[in-house]
Amino acid sequence: MAGTGTKADRRKQRKRRSGSAGEAHWLFGDQLGPHFLTPAEEGPGPDVPVVMIESRAVLRRRRFHRAKAHLVLSAMRHRAAELGDRVHYVRAGTYGEGLAQAAPRGRLTVHHPTSWAALGLVNGIDRVTVLPARGFLVPLADFRAWADEHGGAQGLRQEGFYHWVRRRHDLLMDEGDPAGERWNHDRDNREPPPRDAATLDVPGPYRPREDEIDDEVRQDLDRWERDGEVSFVGRDGPRLFPATRREALAALRRFIERRLAGFGPHEDAMLADDPVLSHSLLSSSLNLGLLDPAECVAAAQDAWRSGSVPLRSAEGYIRQVAGWREYMWQLYWYFGPDYRRENALEHTAPLPDWFTALDADAVTARCLSTVLAQVRDTGWTHHIPRLMVLGSYALQRGWHPEAVTDWFHRCFVDGYDWVMLPNVVGMSQYADGGRMTTKPYTSAGAYINRMSDFCGPCAYRPGDRVGERACPYTAGYWGFLHRQRDRLSGSARMRRPLANLKRLKDLDKALRQLRRAGDAPP
Template structure:
């Protein structure tokens, strides 16, 4: 008798049902559980909840009679409603909480993870070969490139360089309000989306669930067909222009040339191999330059894989790391995505983007949102939870390393070599935010002082003893000695209340 196979809501692509020694039984019946408790426990972004439920229900509709789709209070309850105590298989879930649940159920057999390029055992072997050295992302990325023969010419990297970051850090072009890239793929909502929206409305009216943010027309794919169309459009029309300005920000063009594929990858609608192989094929066909293709491959085969592996490798204690001792709670305006309460144009613009769509690209996340949280000393676990809840592509495995390890430097440098903190000068150089802003990026104190610039120097002062011994931060920290207005700056920062 075939065992049923349990699909979690981020395991929605066909590769999660592919049979084999590490897969489910051929043509196994499928179980899917929609748990209301997931939405009761946390205040998710409304667009994120919509996308998750729409994707699950679309997948169930595709599977037809093969699936038993159960709406229940909890996963445990839903699984029992679907199959009772009969044996079930499931691919390794993407969170420790879900893995703990399935391992606690005697009827469930956990199969290896899918949806990633590197298996856990292979990563463990790579770590063992490091001979106690740091697990640097660059070394891991090169290993993945070699192992999967991505952008390689024999034993050497294509074009003779592993890293094209130097070509991919240009500021926004001139006085342009938009990058002028071809628009990304946009899905069309259907009856399932309408049903999801009606359910979310009812849950909110009943007081059962609370959301944050807005649920406009769905911006991201909810089906394999849509995700494949989004990938094809990116590779054919947007990849070529992706690289040079991937770190730039424009107030009127939040999408620029970014792929918008992260939510599809993290729902399991796309397999990372098809993404990076499609990008490489475009380069080899002369349809996209190497720097753009390498930048995209680095995001998918480098950073995404690295973050996935470190989530498990660093263990549960990593989520509680707080090496800088930051304890302040997140303010209400940030929790509520109240962009209208904020004066700083960069922060107001990015918060408004998150409020509208549950998404903004990686540099606003790191250098606007994460930067202000780090400077203000907000508790890193609360910041991690906020990113998890408020971004459509946010999951525990995604946000814990990205926020704890990278954005908030809360693990003291286990993942990155320096804090990602900057003043207004960086934001001014890499965006068009600062021109019309009420604050001046070069001003530290007094009327018009940029909260990012003041916050940067206050952060360095607060953590001077730790950072002055960091080779990448020592020069900046010693710059404190040249600030004649340091005392005024610190007094103003201590007295600062309310949104920037």
């Protein structure tokens, strides 16, 4: 009968289908979704054995957030449990040691890793073949061609790239034109939080339930930390983010069906008692590879076309995923490995101990204390606290951009090298001098006061530059402009604030007060 044969014959047939004898596929810990194990285009077939390596050296090199270490290890171990006999899962000191145990001979394939360091590792192993990247919308070569054509003297800009991706993937398009006759609904999505509301009146986000794998991970982390092998920052409460494909899909469904409609208007707002607002909390699932961005933007588009969410909310979310997230990934590779050393503003101050330790209780300024506590307790805040509270403070104080980048990488559950390098060096710290943005993103306390409920009970006043109640962001903003006035004078968007700087009568007093404060917590 057709299909019969010995087990040895069937093994030989599987090897021929999957490539040369002894071939296996290597999955990194951020390549955990099914799209990393499908043969479409270039990829491993369903019969190819899988290698996964849990390298302790990764945790030793940096002082990661405890919740981040838990999430990554839990996700990897859950994926290994799903793959069963197909996977050879090795816990080793280094990737090299793990590879020697899991696949000592034969060729391996691996999809393009997500960092320059990991790419250098796999490229340095002769028997490893690197396949195209997955988990993103645009092939790297296609972006390079677009960027080479559109970069110009003014540098690359996300908005043009976003239009290109929308057309290429037919996202929110009506017969070749953007739905609603506008590409970007950002000006409709900058509403401050509702007055006197402690929270937004929306259903809460999906939260997973821990299981025995999480228990094992927590016990391992406790033991390694107790034995002095590793050291963490932050707290590891119940796991808040998906560690499996099933959990990630449930989180996506809940966001689309119950939270996306309210996302747009208040996506830039901040509330002390509601750190998640209507945000999706899907970034960690996307960056672990549990979700593919194509399915996320398709779900948002379908919700809009069905009439269940307004266009401005669907567009706001799609812009975050297909626009900004994709742009960060592409720029990471386009700018090259030396981009991390950009320091156009020549900022060299070290990060103070209270900041690196996430010591929110040492901070008086309510906005910074609240956001730092959110990072300490969960390893997450949304994009505006990251940019306009944490990043803005670092920029105003002249902290070294590479150290700031490393801090964001270590302390956020969704932080990876490719994520944080362009976001922090380019966007937050303006360390590339404007290669991807048109101005530094920092402000006085008035912006935080307008977009949050932080300032009312605060010991400082957002309008004060000097005196006992001087807002550290207001004083810091004008101090930053004064220090960098020559470098920023060529930016058209900075002409008005620089002109206002010249009119300040109390600037010298504010600068003296800033110098006296030094790196003490504000």
